[in-house]
Amino acid sequence: NAGVTQTPKFRILKIGQSMTLQCAQDMNHNYMYWYRQDPGMGLKLIYYSVGAGITDKGEVPNGYNVSRSTTEDFPLRLELAAPSQTSVYFCASSSDRGQVTEAFFGQGTRLTVV
């Protein structure tokens, strides 16, 4: 049971570099999310998707882009990395059975921008 898989687990980027955080789920969930967790803070929603081809902004979308070409995959793109994007990034998914159910999280990606 893989659940939600994120890669990489750790990454160091230089200011101005770009990268893509990968996220894949094998539970056939329509809903997928990207959150970031800053030190001493709770998770904040960056982007979310309710199905393939449909994405929308969350609370803190600036500096990020997403795409959802398949049900399984929801990559997060960082363009022109900045120190403010140093954080732990979590991908999550949930089903859409008519009521809010459990969100399943990946193990997170610790990103440092130097």
Added chain:
Amino acid sequence: AQTVTQSQPEMSVQEAETVTLSCTYDTSESDYYLFWYKQPPSRQMILVIRQEAYKQQNATENRFSVNFQKAAKSFSLKISDSQLGDAAMYFCASATGGSEKLVFGKGMKLTVNP
């Protein structure tokens, strides 16, 4: 907009004793859900317990139970017979019906002393 507040950044408990973690929330929605998530040092976000706002009965999951006070917008988590493995960060979160997007509190670090 939803907000979730966890006012205690840290707590400690002796093994086998009971501890209560507090959480308050604010929402203008009538259809919403409340959650407690656990984050051990591994970073994995694990659902502890879930409460539907329309249910008056407090949710329970083995040693974990909640005290849901709807009028006071309070949602506390009680951990009975605390175990060393309960040591973690605990996050309170809410989501409105049909949204699935979680809003998190800042978290609380629980230490369990042997």
